[in-house]
Amino acid sequence: xxxxxxxxxxxxxxxxxxxxxxxxxxxxxxxxxxxxxxxxxxxxxxxxxxxxxxxxxxxxxxxxxxxxxxxxxxxxxxxxxxxxxxxxxxxxxxxxxxxxxxxxxxxxxxxxxxxxxxxxxxxxxxxxxxxxxxxxxxxxxxxxxxxxxxxxxxxxxxxxxxxxxxxxxxxxxxxxxxxxxxxxxxxxxxxxxxxxxxxxxxxxxxxxxxxxxxxxxxxxxxxxxxxxxxxxxxxxxxxxxxxxxxxxxxxxxxxxxxxxxxxxxxxxxxxxxxxx
Amino acid sequence: xxxxxxxxxxxxxxxxxxxxxxxxxxxxxxxxxxxxxxxxxxxxxxxxxxxxxxxxxxxxxxxxxxxxxxxxxxxxxxxxxxxxxxxxxxxxxxxxxxxxxxxxxxxxxxxxxxxxxxxxxxxxxxxxxxxxxxxxxxxxxxxxxxxxxxxxxxxxxxxxxxxxxxxxxxxxxxxxxxxxxxxxxxxxxxxxxxxxxxxxxxxxxxxxxxxxxxxxxxx
Numbered sequence: 001x002x003x004x005x006x007x008x009x010x011x012x013x014x015x016x017x018x019x020x021x022x023x024x025x026x027x028x029x030x031x032x033x034x035x036x037x038x039x040x041x042x043x044x045x046x047x048x049x050x051x052x053x054x055x056x057x058x059x060x061x062x063x064x065x066x067x068x069x070x071x072x073x074x075x076x077x078x079x080x081x082x083x084x085x086x087x088x089x090x091x092x093x094x095x096x097x098x099x100x101x102x103x104x105x106x107x108x109x110x111x112x113x114x115x116x117x118x119x120x121x122x123x124x125x126x127x128x129x130x131x132x133x134x135x136x137x138x139x140x141x142x143x144x145x146x147x148x149x150x151x152x153x154x155x156x157x158x159x160x161x162x163x164x165x166x167x168x169x170x171x172x173x174x175x176x177x178x179x180x181x182x183x184x185x186x187x188x189x190x191x192x193x194x195x196x197x198x199x200x201x202x203x204x205x206x207x208x209x210x211x212x213x214x215x216x217x218x219x220x221x222x223x224x225x226x227x228x229x230x231x232x233x234x235x236x237x238x239x240x241x242x243x244x245x246x247x248x249x250x251x252x253x254x255x256x257x258x259x260x261x262x263x264x265x266x267x268x269x270x271x272x273x274x275x276x
Numbered sequence: 277x278x279x280x281x282x283x284x285x286x287x288x289x290x291x292x293x294x295x296x297x298x299x300x301x302x303x304x305x306x307x308x309x310x311x312x313x314x315x316x317x318x319x320x321x322x323x324x325x326x327x328x329x330x331x332x333x334x335x336x337x338x339x340x341x342x343x344x345x346x347x348x349x350x351x352x353x354x355x356x357x358x359x360x361x362x363x364x365x366x367x368x369x370x371x372x373x374x375x376x377x378x379x380x381x382x383x384x385x386x387x388x389x390x391x392x393x394x395x396x397x398x399x400x401x402x403x404x405x406x407x408x409x410x411x412x413x414x415x416x417x418x419x420x421x422x423x424x425x426x427x428x429x430x431x432x433x434x435x436x437x438x439x440x441x442x443x444x445x446x447x448x449x450x451x452x453x454x455x456x457x458x459x460x461x462x463x464x465x466x467x468x469x470x471x472x473x474x475x476x477x478x479x480x481x482x483x484x485x486x487x488x489x490x491x492x493x494x495x
Contacts, residue, residue: 087454094457114457152447153454170361170441171451177350177439184353186361 027099028230035073039065040084040098044175046199047255048104049083057081060255061102064121067247068102071238085174087153090115093225100235101223104193106155107272108218116228117221118235122195123269125214126159129182129190129197131206137189138210143167149178149190156192158275159216182207198259217264218273278461285452285465292448293469299366299444300431300473306370307430308423311377312412318382329378336375342436344368349440365437373430380426384419385411417488424481428474435470445469 031037041061042049049059066076082098089101093115106124107117130137137146143164150157152171160167170187172178179200182190190197194214201207224231242248256263317329336344349364359367388411396410438447449466453459 087450090457091453091459094459110455111457152451171443171447172441173439173450180350181441184350184358186353186358 026230027225027228028234031072031099031231036078036080037065037069037072038080038082038097038099040089040092040101040103041065041081042085042103043083044085045104045196048195057083060251061104063251063255064242065102067242067251068235068238071241072234085153086151087173089153090223093223096225099224100231104196104220105223106193106218107221108155108275109272110275111223112272114226115223116226116232117223118232119239120219120221120266120269120271121239122220123217123264123266124193124195124220125217125264125268126156126191126211127194127197127209127214128211129179129192129200129207129209130188131182131185132208133206134188140164140191140211140215143189143191146189147187149181149187151175151178151192154192155216155218155273155275160191162276163215195256195259195263198262202258214264216273216275217269219266219269219271281456281458281461282465285456285458285462288448288452289445289462289465289469292443292445293473295442295444296431296434296446297473299362299369299434299437299442300427300477303366303369303373303430303434304427306366307373307377307426310370310374311381311423314374314378315381315385318378319385333375333378336371337379341368341372341433342439344372345436345440361437361440361442364440365434365442369430369434369437372433373426376426376429377423380419380422381415383422384415387418388414413488417485420481420485420488424478424485427477427481431474431477432470 039062041057041059043051043057045059047059048061049057052058062081065079065081069079070076072078082092084092084098084101084103086103089103089105090111092098093101101115104122104124105111105117107120111117128137128140128143136142140160140163143160144166146164146167148160148164148167148169150160150169150171152173157169157171160169170181172181175192175196178187178190178192181187183204183206194209197209201209222235224235252260314329314332317325318333320326320329345365345368348359348368349361352358392410392414393406396406401409434444435446438444438450441447445466449462453462456462
């Protein structure tokens, strides 16, 4: 037992030493010196970030990131993508593994306490994806007592808890796994952001989207480390330029053209999503 | 502040540790039985049975456990076989660990001296009696340390079951991290709980080892 105690002591001392050496701000300088911005994007969230047939990463968030690289560093190729999930995107940012999160992240008050957000760039509410053969699920209240897939760390998980507290939530790490669980009949519904579920329903005739209108809307923002003011200002300026140069509309039409009529206009979004 | 967070996180993680323990105990029992059966097959006189045992070991030992878990949980329903998340996780963990146990038990069975087999036969014991009363107890004593390693690996591998929605220790740690963003505290605490589980298991195994050897000495 004494050996175990000694080992523990050594481990904890090592941990204490490394914990003290956190890197300070100035990410924008680091990015300019490096000549490359490292962006956390999704790979399981069409049409924002997904893997195309053929294995290439693509999506709206990636296109926006390339535009930001063009405006900040002079070329849309000066960007490096790192795949993140809903659960690990903020830890990835906090541990300096990425410079910025552009990964369908809703601005919430809890997240604002630990990271800083850019101005909103998309407005999204929550809907329910279910199968054609599932009866009696039309509204969020109908989810009570049913088996519902959610994704760890997503707002959909918390929205389900708030709007259908008696639902039996089964939580997965990725959207693709939650979708598979719905197709396999392991769950009766899957709650997530409206734009994603519309994309999934479009790919599969067995699925349908219910729960209109989209519930608990919130704006997507890009996340940077707390206090990274230079980078945040540069990103906000870049977003304004993307808007004024008409690129925003072009990309919106490219990725959301077919579902645009079902999406919430930015005016429907509060400044941040209040989760209970 | 940090202390208040620990008070909040500890009961949550301990609830997960309970399921981790439960999964581990059930899979440990199943993997032990699978290991004995596999070893008997692999040391059989019949070529077909040996082939069955070898195939089992090679398939489950040479593929990633995560793929096995996904295959059982997401793959099998496509051909009409559906297990719950808990059963899927238990099945994959048991089969995977059982393959490793098979090799350990096989080595143990082969290490039992020939003379012991012959002596037991000379006493007029039937084949089943020879196996149960003489060969298996001796083999068990030989394999216990190696078996213990497999059991420790099993407890740690059970964390992969979090990927199919089992709310065990790793799942709750990741969930807490996703909502509180306190990676250091959450994973630090989860590490200590895993350490406690595995050290506890090792101590328990040592007691079993002592008991078995004592039984052999006095018996």
